[in-house]
Amino acid sequence: MAGGDTLRDTEATHFGFREVPLAEKQALVDDVFATVARRYDLMNDLMSGGLHRLWKDAMVNTLAAPKSSRPFRLVDVGGGTGDISFRVVEGAGPAVTSTVCDINPEMLKVGEERARERGIDDRVTFVEGNAEELPFGNSEFDGYTIAFAIRNVPRIDRALAEAYRVLKPGSRFLCLEFSNVDVPGLDKIYDFYSFHLIPRIGRMVVGEAQPYEYLVESIRRFPNRAVFSDMIAAAGFERVSATPMTGGVVALHSAWKI
Template sequence: MTDKTDEQDVAFGFRRVGETEKQGLVNEVFSKVAERYDQMNDLMSAGLHRLWKDDLVSMLNPPHGQGAFSHLDVAGGTGDVAFRVLRAGGPNVRVTLADISPEMLGEGRKRAETDGLLGRCAFSVANAEALPFPDKCFDGYTIAFGIRNVTHIDKALAEAYRVLRPGGRFLCLEFSQVDVPLLDGIYDAYSFTVIPAVGKVVTGDGQPYRYLVESIRTFPRQDDFKSLIEDAGFANVTYRNLTGGVVAIHSGWRI
């Protein structure tokens, strides 16, 4: 049994909780919003999340030829990124969706079946910090709007490095720190008032969306996150701000 007196406190939004508590709290958030998650993304971002994910997949550039390409989408949930990867690449692209929330994966499986993509997908209930896959087994790794919800970012990055083959690419799309004067104040006001209110109307509960907004504010800045990716062993680490830094795409290569 873990001695809770030895636990470190970690951020859960603006609260501090025991490190063994956080994952359960995150799971509860996503189980509540799974059925309306995609609808809420459209409402919260005015549809911009679709363009951001398109940019992410364009950077991945999955191959169109006959060579096999095995891709892992972590925190893949409802399949928004995974299905883009399949449609952007050739017929031998295969994607594994990994998510710690069975409810989110269930929505992804429904969408894959509806869209005729089920035969090219695998689904795994998995923790980003302890992936159930062998070393060096994927050619690409994406995580979109998920890494800020893990308990230990360094462990998730180490796992990303472990499961990628040499030459494999890591790409992370995540909310970040606005770098445009005045936009930051407008964005803060919108985030803490409009988003929880819309969440309450659409899902019946605004609290999960207050946590999601708070988790954005406690996530490392662009340069700090870049350093964490480099510390995990990735080479040629870069990032690209989108929409004035509302989100950023970080890229790194397994060597």
């Protein structure tokens, strides 16, 4: 089953193209992001040619956090370095706040430092937690974002159920994730770049190719837009949509808790 969802702890899932016990995947993913934490944003620039900034801006614009004094609470899951949260808070009204929830303490540490440097640590808070079991109450948040992180969750269905649980009725779920390229010719170029060049870039920048080999492999194993949309709907969300960008390299998934 795609993404390792609905599997029991005793069964297997995938870490990239490797089959591993489900209980071990999270630790392996944690090791990857601990390795690249300090240079994660730099690598995103190099891997995407800077396009990740435009994709994230599209997500933030779609969220449309209020620019007025109306309170708005965002939970940004898997957002360790704070990239999405900073964009939201700095472009919104004074009563907009964000809670970054990430399972990796090294990523959170980087995010906390950057929030202090920007002078917005009173509006962006950082909480260690698992997307499959969020440390928040029911119906706490006005918005939920997750960018380039849900494919690393061992049980995607549980993460989607938790997203639904913590959102208030009438609130929006947004997921930005790599997708399936659907432009003839671009798919072959993208595969060559991903499997041959990205690991080399990773070796030059962080000293290791393995974390980026995993990241590329995890992209290829992620469900396509239609399958993932069905998973979002199965979690209880309505008005589910998927907008491909850059020829399908990424997609912005949107849904509402009605």
